[in-house]
Amino acid sequence: MVQIQAKAVQNQTATMLEIGTNLLTQTAEQTRKLTDVEAQVLNQTSRIEIQLLENSLSTNKLEKQLLLQINELSKLHDRNSVLENKVLEIEAKHRSEVESIKLEKARLQQIVSRQTNTIESLEKQLHSASNNNSALQKQQLQLMDSVRTLVDLVTQGRGVMKKEDKIFRDCAEIYKSGIVISGVYFIHIKNITEPVKVFCDMETGGGGWTVFQRRENGSVEFQKTWREYKMGFGDPAGEHWLGNEAVHLLTNQASYSLRIELKDWEGNQKYSLYEQFQLGSERQLYRMVLKGYSGTAGQQSSLLLSGANFSTRDSDNDNCNCKCALVLTGGWWFDACGLSNLNGIYYTFGHNIRKLNGIKWHHFRGPSYSLRSTAMMIRPSDF
Numbered sequence: 001m002v003q004i005q006a007k008a009v010q011n012q013t014a015t016m017l018e019i020g021t022n023l024l025t026q027t028a029e030q031t032r033k034l035t036d037v038e039a040q041v042l043n044q045t046s047r048i049e050i051q052l053l054e055n056s057l058s059t060n061k062l063e064k065q066l067l068l069q070i071n072e073l074s075k076l077h078d079r080n081s082v083l084e085n086k087v088l089e090i091e092a093k094h095r096s097e098v099e100s101i102k103l104e105k106a107r108l109q110q111i112v113s114r115q116t117n118t119i120e121s122l123e124k125q126l127h128s129a130s131n132n133n134s135a136l137q138k139q140q141l142q143l144m145d146s147v148r149t150l151v152d153l154v155t156q157g158r159g160v161m162k163k164e165d166k167i168f169r170d171c172a173e174i175y176k177s178g179i180v181i182s183g184v185y186f187i188h189i190k191n192i193t194e195p196v197k198v199f200c201d202m203e204t205g206g207g208g209w210t211v212f213q214r215r216e217n218g219s220v221e222f223q224k225t226w227r228e229y230k231m232g233f234g235d236p237a238g239e240h241w242l243g244n245e246a247v248h249l250l251t252n253q254a255s256y257s258l259r260i261e262l263k264d265w266e267g268n269q270k271y272s273l274y275e276q277f278q279l280g281s282e283r284q285l286y287r288m289v290l291k292g293y294s295g296t297a298g299q300q301s302s303l304l305l306s307g308a309n310f311s312t313r314d315s316d317n318d319n320c321n322c323k324c325a326l327v328l329t330g331g332w333w334f335d336a337c338g339l340s341n342l343n344g345i346y347y348t349f350g351h352n353i354r355k356l357n358g359i360k361w362h363h364f365r366g367p368s369y370s371l372r373s374t375a376m377m378i379r380p381s382d383f
Contacts, residue, residue: 107266114267170250171200172208172379180207184236189249196246199236201377205259205271209377210250212242215359216373218346222330226315229331230282241331241343244286244310247378248279254380258290260342261375262297262361265349270297270364277378285309285317288333298363302340308333328357339363342374 167188168174174185182202186195187210201209215222220239232243250256258277263269275292287309293301309317311324312331318324324334330343339362347358347370358370365371 111267169253170208170379171198171202171210172383174200175202175208182207189246190253191249192246196242197236198242199240201375204261204377205273206383208379208383209259210242210379211236211375211377212247213342213374213376214239215342215346215371215375218348222343222346224312224331226312226331229310229312230286244279245282248281248286251278251378255382256378257381257383259377259379260295260297260361261373261377262364262371263373264365264369265352265372271295272297272301272303272361274301274303276381297361300363302338302362302364303333304335304338308335308338339367342371342376344370346370 166177168177168185169189170187171185174187179185180202182200184197185200187198189196199211199214201207201211214234216239218239220234222241224233224241229241230244232241232246234240236242256277258274260272261269262271272293272295274290275294276290278289280287280289287307288303289307290301290303290305293305308319310331311317311334313325313329316323316325318334318336320334320336322337324337325331328334328337328341329345330341332341332343334341339360341357341360344358344360345355347355349372352358352370352372354368355370356368358368359374360367360370361374
C-alpha cells in the first residue's frame with residue numbers, strides 16, 4: 001500500500017514537474033517573445049527618435065528659411081514703400097508742373113493778348129501819326145511861306161524881326177509855355193553855367209515832369225562811382241541818371257514833388273508819389289528828404305521817409321557794416337540796405353527772379369524781383 005502511494009506520489013510529482021517544466025518552457029518562450037517585442041519596440045523607438053530628430057532639424061532649417069524669406073519680404077515691403085513714396089512725389093511734382101504750365105500758358109496768353117492790343121494801338125497811333133505828319137507838312141509849308149514873307153518885309157524895310165530867347169528852369173515851365181509834347185529839352189539850372197539837357201514827360205499824371213532817372217532795357221551800366229552819379233551819365237532820350245548835383249540844385253530852388261514809375265515783366269505798371277522831395281548838397285551826402293507818400297506801388301513807402309544818405313561803391317554812407325552799394329550794386333539811398341534800389345543790375349525776363357541785387361521795389365514785387373523799367377521824375381509841388 002505504501003508502495004502504491006509512493007508510486008502515486010512519484011507520478012504526481014513527475015506530472016507536476018512536467019507541468020512546471022512546460023510552464024517554465026512556456027514562460028521562457030514568452031520571455032523570449034517579450035524580449036523580441038521589446039527589442040523591436042526599442043528599434044522602432046530609436047527609428048522614431050531619429051526621424052523626430054531629422055524632422056526637428058528639417059523644421060529648424062525650414063524656420064531659418066522662413067525667417068530669411070520674412071526678412072526678404074520685409075525688405076521688399078520697405079523698398080515698395082520707398083518706391084510708392086517716390087511715385088507719389090513724382091505724381092505730386094507732375095501735378096505741380098502741369099499746374100505751373102497751365103498758369104504759364106494763361107500768362108503767355110494774357111501777354112499775347114496785351115501785345116495784340118498794343119500792336120493794334122500802335123497801328124492806330126501810326127495811322128494817326130501819318131495823318132499828323134501830313135498836317136505837320138502842311139504847317140511847315142505855311143511856316144516857310146510866313147518866313148519868306150517876313151524876310152521880304154525885313155529886306156524891304158517894312159518890318160522888324162525881334163527874337164526873344166526864353167529860359168526855362170524845369171519841364172514844368174516848358175509845359176506851361178504851351179509845349180506839351182514829351183521829349184528832350186534844355187533847361188537852365190541856377191549855378192550851372194551851361195544849359196542842361198533833360199527829358200520832359202508831358203503826359204504822365206498831368207505832365208510837366210523833369211525825369212532824372214530811367215531804366216528800360218539795360219543799355220546803360222549803372223554800376224558807377226560817386227563822381228559819375230554826381231555829374232550824371234547816359235542819354236536823356238534813353239537810360240540815364242541826370243546827376244545828383246543837378247537834382248540838388250533843382251529841388252532847392254522851389255518845393256518839388258517826386259513821382260516814381262515802375263513796371264514789372266508781366267505788364268503791371270504802378271507808381272509812388274511823394275508830395276515833397278528835396279536832395280541835400282554833396283557836403284550833406286546828397287541826403288534825400290521825403291514827405292507825403294501815396295500811390296499804387298504798395299501801401300507803404302519803399303523809400304525811407306525820415307531820410308537817407310546816398311552811397312556808391314567808392315563812397316559808403318549807409319547804416320550797414322556790409323557796404324550795401326557793393327552787395328546790392330549801383331548808387332542809391334540804401335540806409336541799412338533797405339527796401340528799394342532802382343539802380344541795381346538789369347536782369348532780363350526769366351533771370352529776374354530771386355535777385356537781391358536787381359532793380360527792386362519791395363512793396364510792389366517783393367525783395368527779390370528785378371523790375372523791367374523805372375523812371376524817377378520831379379516837378380514843382382504847386383504845379
